[in-house]
Amino acid sequence: MDNQFQESINYLTARIKVKPAIAIVLGSGLGEFAQLLSDTIVIPTTDIPHYPHSTVQGHAGKIIFGTLENAGRRSAQLIVFQGRVHLYESNDVQKVVYPIRVAAALGAGQLIVTNAAGGINRLFDSGTLMFIRDYINMTGENPLIGSTVSGTNGYPRTEAALTPDLLKMAKLVALKHGIATKEGVYCWTKGPTYESASEIRMMAALGADAVGMSTVPEIICAHNSGLKVLGISCITNMATGISPTKLSHGEVTETANRVKNDFTRLVSEIIFEM
Ligand code: HPA
Numbered sequence: 425m426d427n428q429f430q431e432s433i434n435y436l437t438a439r440i441k442v443k444p445a446i447a448i449v450l451g452s453g454l455g456e457f458a459q460l461l462s463d464t465i466v467i468p469t470t471d472i473p474h475y476p477h478s479t480v481q482g483h484a485g486k487i488i489f490g491t492l493e494n495a496g497r498r499s500a501q502l503i504v505f506q507g508r509v510h511l512y513e514s515n516d517v518q519k520v521v522y523p524i525r526v527a528a529a530l531g532a533g534q535l536i537v538t539n540a541a542g543g544i545n546r547l548f549d550s551g552t553l554m555f556i557r558d559y560i561n562m563t564g565e566n567p568l569i570g571s572t573v574s575g576t577n578g579y580p581r582t583e584a585a586l587t588p589d590l591l592k593m594a595k596l597v598a599l600k601h602g603i604a605t606k607e608g609v610y611c612w613t614k615g616p617t618y619e620s621a622s623e624i625r626m627m628a629a630l631g632a633d634a635v636g637m638s639t640v641p642e643i644i645c646a647h648n649s650g651l652k653v654l655g656i657s658c659i660t661n662m663a664t665g666i667s668p669t670k671l672s673h674g675e676v677t678e679t680a681n682r683v684k685n686d687f688t689r690l691v692s693e694i695i696f697e698m
Contacts, residue, residue: 428473428474429522429525429529431473431474432472432473432474432475432522432526433526433529433530435471435472436467436472436526436530437530439465439467440465440489440530442489442501443501443530443531443532444489444501444502444503444527444530444531444532445500445501445502445531445532445533445534446499446501446502446503446533446534446536446695447502447503447504447505447523447524447527447532447534447535447536448502448503448504448505448535448536448537448538448691449505449508449523449524449535449536449537449538449639449642450504450505450506450538451539451540451638451639451657451658451680452539452540452660452676452677452680453540453660453676453677453679453681453684454538454540454658454680454684454687455506455507456684456688457504457684457687457688457691457692458486458488458504458506460492460688460692461488461490461491461502461504462490462491462493463490463491464488464489464490465488465489465490466486466488466489467486467487467488468485468486469486469487469507470485472487475522475526476509476514476516476519476520476522477507477509478507478508478509478510478513479513485505485506485507485508485509486505486506487503487504487505487506487523487526488502488504488506489501489502489503489504490502490504492692492695492696494692494696497696499692499696500698502695503526503527503530503532505523505527508520508523508638508642509522510615510616510637510638511563511565511614511615511637511638511641512614512615512616512637515614517565517566517567517569517641518567520638520641520642521567521641521642521644521645523642524642524645524646524649525645525649527646527651528646528649528650528651532651533650533651533652534590534651534652534653534654535642535646535651535652535654536655536656536691536695537639537642537643537646537653537654537655537656538655538657538687538691539610539638539639539655539656539657539658540636540657540658540660540679540680541554541610541634541636541657541658541659542618542619542624542634542635542636542659542660542661542662542663542664542666542671543633543634543659543661543662543663543666544624544627544628544632544633544634544635544663544666545606545608545628545633545634546666548606548608548633548634548659548662549659549662550659550660550661550662550667550675550679551658551659551660551679551682551683552604552605552606552658552659553598553603553604553656553657553658553659553683553686553687553690554605554606554607554608554610554633554634554656554657554658554659555591555594555595555598555605555606555607555608555654555655555656556586556608556609556610556634556639556654556655556656556657557586557591557608557609558584558586558609558610559585559586559609559610559611559612559640559643559655560609560610560611560612560627560630560632561612561640562611562612562613562614562627563612563613563614563640565614565641566641566644567641567644567645567648568644568645568648585643585644585647585653586643586647586653586654586655587652587653587654590652590653590654590698591607591654593694593698594654594656594690594694595607597693597694597697598690600693601689601690601693603686603689603690604686605690606633608632608633608657609631609632609634610632610633610635610636610639610640610655610657611627611630611632611634611635611636612635612636612637612638612639612640612641613635613636613637614637615637616637618663618664618671619635619663619664620664620665621664622665623664624663624664624665624666625665627663634657634663635663636657639657643655654694656687656690658679658680658683658687659679660676660677660678660679660680661675661676661679
């Protein structure tokens with residue numbers, strides 16, 4: 425562990441009383457989930473030494489420690505990341521996975537990573553909540569390049585990065601609470617531009633159901649750090665060429681806003697089962 429990272433960890437450990445067990449990364453427009461937390465400690469990421477922060481609108485960086493409480497139930501201790509750094513901001517994938525390394529170092533054993541994504545699967549609509557079953561990495565980047573990997577025999581972990589048991593449990597939770605969800609393959613691109621219609625046709629041919637500019641490096645890093653991982657995409661728009669309307673960040677935040685009740689209910693009920 426390098427010195428700068430250790431300084432970030434020291435800063436955070438001095439401010440919390442209980443170690444987090446579950447980490448949650450909130451995607452574009454999905455940050456309001458954090459308002460449900462009780463007994464919170466809120467830390468702007470700009471206060472943390474060496475912590476990378478985002479400049480993108482709607483990604484205001486905060487770490488919130490707390491728990492969920494509902495109808496006499498209390499969740500495990502949570503560390504919630506509101507706002508994330510994207511690869512297109514710096515082209516430095518280590519900045520992108522910094523929060524995951526922080527969560528792992530503080531003791532979190534499970535991760536729910538969420539995002540706003542474009543829908544490629546024509547059976548989806550804007551507003552669809554999609555569990556990520558698997559991913560396609562179209563960036564050529566990998567957060568484990570050059571790192572001291574933590575899998576067996578000095579190689580990165582090779583088994584499924586998204587934890588099958590968590591996916592199974594999450595689908596049951598959605599069913600039990602009457603929240604409509606889909607399941608699919610998330611394709612990671614660098615951005616910052618949205619895709620061309622031809623790129624979307626290519627991704628569809630390769631088996632992608634959704635596309636976005638995040639989440640895969642976090643999944644890879646978390647898995648390699650030994651965390652169980654669940655991914656959820658909010659399909660905020662249909663991808664270029666699938667939808668007749670022109671894509672905008674406005675549409676992304678508008679849709680995220682429309683589905684935030686279902687999203688927060690889904691994530692909360694999953695956390696209570698973890
Ligand atoms: N493409 C890439 N990233 C996205 C999209 C999209 O259509 N929507 C939200 N994030």
